[in-house]
Amino acid sequence: SNQLRIEVGEASTQPSHPAPRPVDPLANPYRRQPQEEYMLQPGESATEKIKKNLLVVLDLDKTTAYVGEPIVATYKLLTRLRSDSRISKRPSLNGFSVYDMVEYDGSGPTIEVKDGKEYQSHLIRKTQLFPLQEGSFVLEPVELENNVRFLRTDQPRGNSNRSGLQRLIDDLMGEESGVWEEHSVNIASTPRTITVLPLPDNAPANFSGAVGQFTIKGKPANATVAAGENIIYELVIEGGGNIPLINAPAWELPEGFTLFDPTVKEELDKTVSPMRGKKIFTYTFTPEREGEYTVPGIAFSYFDPNSKTYKSLSTDS
DSSP states (O other): OOOOOOOOOOOOOSOSSOOOOOOOTTSOTTOOOOOOOOEEOTTOOHHHHHHHHEEEEEEESOSEEETTOOEEEEEEEEESSEEEEEEEEOOOOTTEEEEEOOOOOSOOOEEEEETTEEEEEEEEEEEEEEEOSSEEEEEOOOEEEEEEEEEETTSOOOGGGSOHHHHHHHHHTTOOOOEEEEEEEEEEOOOEEEEEEOOOSOOOTTOOSOBEEEEEEEEESOSOOOTTOOEEEEEEEEEEESGGGOOOOOOOOOTTEEEOOOEEEEEEETTSSSOEEEEEEEEEEEESSOSOOOOOOOEEEEEETTTTEEEEEEOOO
């Protein structure tokens, strides 16, 4: 290989323990990898080695939540082996509204430490689960089919299948001699139980299932129109929680107004938990007669799981 010249300068005057800089483990194509356990020494069992070095894990950020409170479920494959894997059964996740948080970007695995050992961590699925009803629910496992390759070192391979160049490369790379063998195995994550608590009974009359922390604001696009013309009113509910499940608040207008069903638009960030964003409801109503009227505000209530209380908001009249 080529020679490399290194120049060593004087010691820096910076502190000996500077603050660590965040490092993206995916930024360097030659990033450090965990030690692979692909070699079978004499007397070693492939089955036992797979059991210790190939895991499917389901991580939950919580196992108890209120109806409508998000739970983050992360399915991932942890491996120290040379294997090819494919999903053979996906969990059904019944009883929840499911929103995926991460789209696969092809960036490859990260390194994760579990029980003192480093693994390559491959993300299978990361979702926010919004419970739809109270009770106890079991999250089904994800199942994977795996082909694992081992180099069995107690069976020397013949030289007939290896060229001189291949033997040279194996020697340079420290590749031990042996015979490659392949094992097929099915593995699955451990089922996890989630307890969903009912919301308290003292809900406001206008509560319709919003759970999280929210703010509201509303304004008409035009406050002076001719009788029989439309007035446009925009209501924005913003914050973090089960935003996709929030319905348009009911609005009682005075007699002499015709109110149409509102249109809905939403802007969501599904990569954070609880999900953040805004929901925009556009109401259209028509006054039948000329005159000056006071239109009431729109009332909105939600349950805050942090304080375990209901909170009510209203726009101005």
